[in-house]
Amino acid sequence: METQTSYLRLLAAGSNARGQLANGSDYDSHTFTECHFINCTQGTLPHNTLGILQLATGANHTLALLEFGDGRRELWGCGDGRKGQLGPEYMGQLTEFTPISIPLYQTYASQGYTCCLIAAAWETSYLVLKSPSRSNVVISMGSNDFGALGVGTKQATATPAVVSFDHLTIEGHSTNPDELVVESIAAGPRHVILHVRAGFNNEDTLIGWGLARHGQLGDTKIVNYDRPYIISLDVSSDPVQTCSLGLQHTIICHQSGRTTAFGSNKKGQLHRMDSWGRVRQVGCTWNGTYLLRDDDENTLISTGSNAHGQLGRESQVEENGVTVGPVEFTLSHDGKLPSLRSLACGSEHVMAVISPSGSSDMEVWGWGWNEHGNLGLDHMDDVLKPIKIWPARGHALEGRIARVWAGNGTSWILLQI
């Protein structure tokens, strides 16, 4: 009898008012519980799943892009579908992960396109489809508040639509529809940014749309863009590595390790961004910014709102007081910092995958706002400095931590067992 030597388990905790945790209910979960995948054995992912390439979270919906051993990819989703953010087939509520079928996507799939990237704004979902040697296709579906669909405002909400970039001019040339390559897509609750390569020289370009009045799309003169707009940023000498989006701010990380920040600084979320180099990973909560640096100390810098411990360190909580400094992880018994592997920022909480000093074991630590039990600690008190959230009390470390994600009052851990 063939035994599966390794399998995946997806755990989630936190807000669940519309079933977005896929635990079969619409009750919040204050501990990490297994996500259900429809027609699958309890607690497991579909047969032959290799991994979850991307997990995107909106207000009350979740999208997961699964990859299978045969190279196939499938989009699964759960939670709130009332605005069409889960596609036209599920306009109610799903409490288990369910394969998402979209006729528009099927049309492209039959021409050889595969879904490669996904993102979610508040109630809007985005898919990036790719096919070898052809221009990428971006599909949006769901709410069109603040122009989130990127197709203008005459479009009825819900209906999935292809986002057009034909009206843009890159490098003085109209975009050639056959040449658009999307490197990444990132969405905050109210705006979305694509990192693309286009034109003769394959130059980096940032394209965004959605709410713009706080400057989060680089221009404060416009209230919002309801169609793609090129963000003016000189990246010729220092290409874009990643884009991270908060609620009203955007942080671009360049290959040199420096960052460009724009948008609201009302909570200090942009504070002293230009003074940090050697940044290798950036995360944004709604009102905060986190920089994981490639320095000897492997420091995680935090700045922004600290009203609920989101900064993970002591700070003077004073009117207009803004501080920036390293997140304070507990030192191991030999006085050393843990090694930080990756970061996931939710709306007002943060998770980090770490290895304790001198060990290759991995743990998940978390801190910040915890009112919906999203840190999985079985309580709802804010956590002001990082503490271990997985393995949880009473659980041995099973397998290894493959990925973590954080959403709107939700936390996700993918285990490879």
Added chain:
Amino acid sequence: MGAYYDEIEIEDMAWDEVKGVYHYPCPCGDRFEISRKQLANCEDIATCPSCSLIIRVVYDPLDFEDESPDDEGSASQESEEDEEEDDNSDDDQFEDALEKLTLTEPSAVLVAAAAA
């Protein structure tokens, strides 16, 4: 700081035609909601039904001064190009009322009296 999770300008809020409320995302996934009537009564606290967070709404009370219970859904929804959205939709309603004025004179008297 203090008790508010945040202070939000009304231009950042979306209008829900069905529920008749302005709303703003709450980090828990639900939303802060406030009605036009509340704004007209100078109530500026919007609450989230699912958690303890509250926001204060920053707006110009003059934009909501002529609010009446029958005045529904007059704010524009998606594309808010300027801050005069309420005035524009009031113009639309006024134009509709003007058309009706030519057909039904008794209504004209009532409308004129209300607008005075």
